[in-house]
Amino acid sequence: MKKPVDLNAAYQPAEFEFRDADEVREIMARYPAGKQRSATMPLLDLAQRQVAQDGARANPPYGGWIPRAAMDEIARILDIPPIKVYEVATFYSMYNLEPVGKYLVQMCTTTPCMLCGSGDIVKSCETHLGIHTGETTRDGLFTLVEVECLGACVNAPMVQINDDYFEDLTPQVMTGLLDDLAAGREVKMGPQNGRISSMSEAGTTTLSEKADQLGIAKAG
Numbered sequence: 001m002k003k004p005v006d007l008n009a010a011y012q013p014a015e016f017e018f019r020d021a022d023e024v025r026e027i028m029a030r031y032p033a034g035k036q037r038s039a040t041m042p043l044l045d046l047a048q049r050q051v052a053q054d055g056a057r058a059n060p061p062y063g064g065w066i067p068r069a070a071m072d073e074i075a076r077i078l079d080i081p082p083i084k085v086y087e088v089a090t091f092y093s094m095y096n097l098e099p100v101g102k103y104l105v106q107m108c109t110t111t112p113c114m115l116c117g118s119g120d121i122v123k124s125c126e127t128h129l130g131i132h133t134g135e136t137t138r139d140g141l142f143t144l145v146e147v148e149c150l151g152a153c154v155n156a157p158m159v160q161i162n163d164d165y166f167e168d169l170t171p172q173v174m175t176g177l178l179d180d181l182a183a184g185r186e187v188k189m190g191p192q193n194g195r196i197s198s199m200s201e202a203g204t205t206t207l208s209e210k211a212d213q214l215g216i217a218k219a220g
């Protein structure tokens with residue numbers, strides 16, 4: 001998915017500074033001398049998480065994204081041209097280059113999820129949140145985007161919200177999840193239909209002795 005990026009937008013802050021200099025040093029020390037530019041990706045991730053921490057305390061809240069000033073600061077720290085950081089940040093979809101909601105709802109709509117009903121779930125999100133895909137709610141809580149396969153097809157349809165996967169969704173379960181997040185209630189990650197990981201919905205069909213030890217239901 002092509003991420004929107006406007007390095008000169010009005011929302012771009014003039015400055016960015018890492019709060020935790022020790023963590024920056026620790027990340028850079030993972031790489032051999034002279035290869036510090038390899039720290040570009042973890043530093044981009046650190047910047048995005050720092051912005052998310054700030055956003056969680058803001059009113060209205062916002063989620064993690066990477067301002068141009070952060071990319072420039074990473075280039076300064078690593079002593080590389082800023083374009084080298086922009087190249088990486090614009091290539092990988094996990095880096096958000098414009099402000100997003102506190103909860104980034106990444107709905108998988110690739111074939112297995114589509115065949116299992118992701119289209120209905122996207123529609124239910126749009127109706128429930130009052131936004132279209134690609135938009136952010138006025139309260140700053142949710143940004144809804146469609147993404148390609150997130151590698152959890154066996155538990156389709158699924159969504160990634162910030163760092164967490166929610167699987168085996170129905171439209172009702174999905175809107176309930178959104179309500180719980182908006183209300184600050186605890187949510188359960190992973191399968192939402194009661195099964196464990198990607199086991200058969202009817203219960204285990206192999207390794208039955210292990211299932212007995214763990215108290216897991218077996219298929220009848």
Ligand code: FES
Nearest residue numbers: 108113149152153
């Ligand atoms: S198609 Fe949705 S996780 Fe693979």
